[in-house]
Amino acid sequence: MRIVSGIVIIMLSLMSSGCDQKNAEKKAGWIDRERIQNLSSEPESWLTGGRDGGETHFSPLAEINDSNANELGFAWQYFTDSHRGLEATPIFVDGVLYVTGNWGVVFAIDGKTGKEIWTFDPEVPGQWARNACCDVVSRGLSVWKGKVYAASLDGRLFALDAHDGTVIWQVDTFPDRTIPYTITGAPRIAGQNVVIGNGGAEYGVRGYVTAYDLETGKKSWRFYTVPGDPKKPFENPALEMASKTWDPDSRWDIGGGGTAWDSMVYDADLNLLYVGTGNGSPWVQKERSPKGGDNLFLSSILAINPDTGDLVWYYQTTPGDNWDYTATQPIILTDLIIDGKNRKILMQAPKNGFFYVLDRATGELLSAEKYATVTWASHVDMKTGKPQPLPQSNYDDEAKLILPSPAGGHNWQPMAYNPHTGLVYIPAMNDPAIYEKRKNFEFIKGINNQGAHFSEGTITSEIGDHKLDETGGFLLAWDPVKAVPVWRHKLGDFIFHGGVLTTAGNIVVQAQDDGFLVFYAADSGKVLHKIQTGSSILAAPMTYLIDGEQYIAVMAGYGGGPFGYFPVGSAVEKYGNEGRLIVFKLGGGDVPMPDVLPALGPIPKPPVLDATQEVLDRGAVLFVKACGECHWNINGGYPDLRRMMPEVHESFKDIVLGGQREALGMASFGDILSEDDVEAIHSHLIKISWEAYQEEQKINK
Numbered sequence: 001m002r003i004v005s006g007i008v009i010i011m012l013s014l015m016s017s018g019c020d021q022k023n024a025e026k027k028a029g030w031i032d033r034e035r036i037q038n039l040s041s042e043p044e045s046w047l048t049g050g051r052d053g054g055e056t057h058f059s060p061l062a063e064i065n066d067s068n069a070n071e072l073g074f075a076w077q078y079f080t081d082s083h084r085g086l087e088a089t090p091i092f093v094d095g096v097l098y099v100t101g102n103w104g105v106v107f108a109i110d111g112k113t114g115k116e117i118w119t120f121d122p123e124v125p126g127q128w129a130r131n132a133c134c135d136v137v138s139r140g141l142s143v144w145k146g147k148v149y150a151a152s153l154d155g156r157l158f159a160l161d162a163h164d165g166t167v168i169w170q171v172d173t174f175p176d177r178t179i180p181y182t183i184t185g186a187p188r189i190a191g192q193n194v195v196i197g198n199g200g201a202e203y204g205v206r207g208y209v210t211a212y213d214l215e216t217g218k219k220s221w222r223f224y225t226v227p228g229d230p231k232k233p234f235e236n237p238a239l240e241m242a243s244k245t246w247d248p249d250s251r252w253d254i255g256g257g258g259t260a261w262d263s264m265v266y267d268a269d270l271n272l273l274y275v276g277t278g279n280g281s282p283w284v285q286k287e288r289s290p291k292g293g294d295n296l297f298l299s300s301i302l303a304i305n306p307d308t309g310d311l312v313w314y315y316q317t318t319p320g321d322n323w324d325y326t327a328t329q330p331i332i333l334t335d336l337i338i339d340g341k342n343r344k345i346l347m348q349a350p351k352n353g354f355f356y357v358l359d360r361a362t363g364e365l366l367s368a369e370k371y372a373t374v375t376w377a378s379h380v381d382m383k384t385g386k387p388q389p390l391p392q393s394n395y396d397d398e399a400k401l402i403l404p405s406p407a408g409g410h411n412w413q414p415m416a417y418n419p420h421t422g423l424v425y426i427p428a429m430n431d432p433a434i435y436e437k438r439k440n441f442e443f444i445k446g447i448n449n450q451g452a453h454f455s456e457g458t459i460t461s462e463i464g465d466h467k468l469d470e471t472g473g474f475l476l477a478w479d480p481v482k483a484v485p486v487w488r489h490k491l492g493d494f495i496f497h498g499g500v501l502t503t504a505g506n507i508v509v510q511a512q513d514d515g516f517l518v519f520y521a522a523d524s525g526k527v528l529h530k531i532q533t534g535s536s537i538l539a540a541p542m543t544y545l546i547d548g549e550q551y552i553a554v555m556a557g558y559g560g561g562p563f564g565y566f567p568v569g570s571a572v573e574k575y576g577n578e579g580r581l582i583v584f585k586l587g588g589g590d591v592p593m594p595d596v597l598p599a600l601g602p603i604p605k606p607p608v609l610d611a612t613q614e615v616l617d618r619g620a621v622l623f624v625k626a627c628g629e630c631h632w633n634i635n636g637g638y639p640d641l642r643r644m645m646p647e648v649h650e651s652f653k654d655i656v657l658g659g660q661r662e663a664l665g666m667a668s669f670g671d672i673l674s675e676d677d678v679e680a681i682h683s684h685l686i687k688i689s690w691e692a693y694q695e696e697q698k699i700n701k
């Protein structure tokens with residue numbers, strides 16, 4: 001007996017020191033298809049960016065629910081050592097949270113304690129920030145069979161060992177590193193491949209997605225989302241067909257756009273990969289494809305065979321895009337009973353303001369109704385599947401007030417679908433914009449080339465039949481079967497708020513720009529609880545369970561498109577922007593508040609202005625083109641250049657042309673600006689500094 005138990009003990013100890021340890025090592029981040037298909041057996045997990053295969057952002061956990069949400073409080077936080085936008089939803093598997101931060105940095109964190117397990121920094125050159133329209137963000141990663149797949153802003157795709165973060169393989173996903181592509185989206189697993197897209201349409205690129213073998217990183221296929229110059233051979237028959245929807249004399253040199261910068265979802269049953277594509281490059285169709293046309297596959301949902309890269313079907317949400325109406329917004333897959341029939345559907349609320357339900361096997365349009373205020377089109381024709389543009393949408397000859405704005409009725413912030421309530425929760429917005437076509441459009445490589453800009457003007461309270469009594473962000477509960485809104489909450493004047501989580505506990509969770517994480521009843525929309533976090537949050541919360549305790553986690557860091565502006569009354573304006581992952585649990589305490597930012601000092605006295613009106617005018621135009629995207633010159637994430645200190649004025653040229661502050665995120669513009677250009681920009685800045693200085697002196701008198 002003793003001998004036997006001794007042998008057992010020896011065997012056990014051998015197993016635990018040898019085999020088990022090996023298994024435990026092998027099993028870090030071990031997600032496979034079977035696990036995703038049996039996800040109902042592990043409610044505690046969150047295995048894709050949207051938790052499940054359909055990316056619903058719904059969790060079956062209900063330990064936290066509509067009757068106890070008011071007891072939620074702080075559990076722990078992890079600092080990401082960054083001050084820029086955080087947009088990713090963490091993945092949680094076997095006790096570990098995996099998530100991306102700025103530039104594509106990866107974090108593996110213990111889900112119970114918040115202790116860092118490992119981090120990986122792709123070390124992106126600071127110069128690459130210049131190619132990113134909307135901050136150096138990353139919207140997440142994928143975990144698959146012991147590997148973490150993540151991409152860096154500068155286009156490298158990494159397969160990391162989930163156990164310790166070491167690089168197993170890496171590939172350069174860009175065809176040419178002189179073209180200003182960026183990656184901000186998450187790679188997705190589809191069949192035997194990992195697939196990744198990219199962004200950069202406004203900078204003059206041609207969109208595509210590429211698939212790489214999961215094990216080796218060898219390229220399997222690449223699918224361009226828009227045709228190239230028809231004088232060259234087409235990469236595939238789909239692009240030859242698409243080319244007939246473009247003017248043969250299109251601006252092929254600007255790339256066309258159609259970048260797949262966010263949503264991709266894989267359906268294992270149908271073996272189809274769905275890809276949302278972006279806007280045209282440039283925005284103004286007259287400049288891009290002068291004779292018009294639908295311009296496939298801009299602003300479309302593509303169904304692609306993930307083994308071959310062949311197009312199976314497509315649906316274009318905005319033919320002939322002229323408004324930056326991307327269809328890259330998060331796609332959700334689920335089954336719905338529509339007209340008595342069980343349909344495998346996909347749904348999307350793209351920027352153009354219509355909520356789409358499509359049969360995802362065939363691409364058949366099932367419904368398309370307005371979820372936000374839409375003035376550019378009257379409706380979507382259900383026979384042709386095409387929206388019917390209104391005269392108001394055409395700004396070729398005069399500036400027009402149009403909704404949605406280029407920010408969209410909904411942007412990248414994840415929406416969520418709750419099968420218990422049957423509702424989709426959309427972080428939506430009404431944002432009127434006056435579109436104006438630029439006269440004498442000139443493409444400049446390496447900067448944002450929209451071809452349009454936004455006039456300052458009065459936003460009238462009515463456009464045709466539309467009353468604009470409610471602008472700003474709102475949270476909308478939408479019935480995707482009846483295609484009608486069910487409840488809504490106005491979120492404040494600022495348009496961008498957080499992505500959404502919903503659970504079987506009948507709750508919806510969303511954060512706001514004012515720092516509050518808000519809990520709603522999923523069925524009624526009743527506010528259940530609010531927690532002040534001290535951060536303006538844009539990302540979507542997620543949830544997981546360890547040792548019987550449910551947690552809610554969210555990445556907290558303001559940024560993205562509006563990083564140059566801190567909204568009035570926002571948490572970022574008050575507390576700054578210390579990036580962190582904040583985690584909540586029942587019975588937790590208050591979130592530790594960051595220190596309140598010190599008040600701005602007086603505007604320093606600017607140097608003497610010595611420039612002709614001609615130079616000042618040129619400087620003003622160049623400033624908007626080359627600098628204005630980041631430097632809004634108000635209280636924001638980038639320095640207000642009316643507040644430059646004397647030593648900054650002195651080294652202005654070295655900073656702008658010489659890259660003296662590259663390490664701080666201020667790239668060199670030596671490749672596109674001359675010394676004369678920089679002098680003109682500097683003169684313009686001295687002029688507006690004097691205006692601000694004198695204004696302040698007057699007030700202080």
Ligand code: CA
Pocket residue numbers: 201202278279324326
């Ligand atoms: Ca865009």
